Amino acid sequence: MGQSSTARQASPRDAASKVAQQRLSVLELARELGNVAEACRQRGMDRTSFYEWKRRSQTQGFDGLKDLPPIHKSHPQTTAPEVVDRIKELALAHPAYGCNRHEAMLALEGVRVSSITIQKILNESGLGTKVERWLALEAQNAETAIEITPEQAAFLEKLNPCFRERHVESSAPGELLSADTFFVGSLKGVGKVYLHAVVDTFGSYAFGFLHVSKQPEAAVAVLHNDVLPFYRHLDLPVKAVLTDNGREFCGTDRHPYELYLDLNGIEHRRTKVKTPKTNGFVERFNGTVLDEFFRVKMRETFYETVEALQADLDAWLVHYNTERPHLGYRNQGRRPVETVMSFVSQEG
Incomplete structure (x- = not known):
């Protein structure tokens, strides 16, 4: 019983030889008939396989008709x-x-x-x-x-635009403010309108004042009316303001903007010539207010006065400072007012 069972079992080598013999028989039948297509039809082999086995038989003999060993799934050569x-x-x-x-x-x-x-x-x-x-x-x-x-x-x-601000370091709100002026657009019957912007480098808290000129008096107005009262209310000193070399910020020895800073004990820092990107905080704010406010509102509303545009800007600044999360490295998803008040509470 056991012997007959063993006899019925063929070794893998015998099975491979049997398959090779079947393929050889197709090649021999094609020679006898002189017709490859007919030989393939009778033995159930496609012509592509026939010519591949014929090639391997001619180059490797009978062993070439046997199946190749399986390819390992993992490549034997790994990167050091x-x-x-x-x-x-x-x-x-x-x-x-x-x-x-x-x-x-x-x-x-x-x-x-x-x-x-x-x-x-x-x-x-x-x-x-x-x-x-x-x-x-x-x-x-x-x-x-x-x-x-x-x-x-x-x-x-x-x-990451925030990364350009890495060189502007401040350890407290009011320690270093970033100021700039940029052209907003023209109002019919009014003329050109400019935004005088100030941004705190500690938490990106922003202030904005619209005026029809780039004169020093307008740049001073946003400091006097908005910026300094905000920090006085929090009992925080304003130590320095960073600006570019525009005429509204510097010029003669008795320049109004520099005189105002001097009277209030505020240091005036200026960016290097031809490197305006060093004032990255306010540059980034300018891009944000342009995309999210001016381009939207000035398409939706026909403004006849700067005061009307200023009123809508003030409302947007409330959103920017107290509702809109910021992804800068100081805020890390918090709102600017949260960053400022967190500092105040820790100091208190």
Whole structure:
């Protein structure tokens, strides 16, 4: 009983030889008939397979008609750990580069890794996209004090406008205010209208005053009527104001704006020539108020006076300061008023 059962069982080698013999019989039948199509029809083989087995029979003999061993699912050659570390290092050092460029840089170091493999490694490491590399850089910068290259800084500034404000440091509300003037538009019967804006670099709390000129008196008005009363009410000193080199902020020895700051014991700091981006806080506010307020309201409403536009701007500033969450590194999702009042409560 046991012997007959064993006899019925064929070894894998015998099974492979049997399949190879069947394929050989198709090749021999085609030679006898002189017709490949008919031989394939009789034996149930497609012509593509026939010619492949014929080629393998001619090059490898009978063994070529046997099935090839299965291919392992995992590739036997894995990337060395030190190469993986170097790929991640390059991705953070050059976050804007693509995988083809990283492949070329590795080749210069004598390391051969395909761009496809590099992309796979970066995906597995959470660095597969530019945004992921940006987030990793910011996390790295937040955890440890590191020196970043100009290339890394430019990349972060492009993706995250808040990052350009990193150089403007203030430890308290009122310690450093950022001021600027920009052209809003023209009102029929009134003429050009300018916004005189002031933004606190500590929590992005903003003030705005509309006027038909860029004269120093208008730039002083927003400080005198809005800014200083706000900080006096909170019992917080205004220590410094950062501006560009516009004529409304500086000029002669007895310039009205500088005289006003001097009378109130406020330091006047100015941005470097040809580098207006150093006043990034107020630049970012200008872009926000332009997109979210002026372009919307001036399409919806026909303003005949600056006072009417100012009234709507005041209402929007309440929304901006007390209702709208901010994603800057000071606020981190909080509203500007929350950031200011949190400081006041801690000091109290």
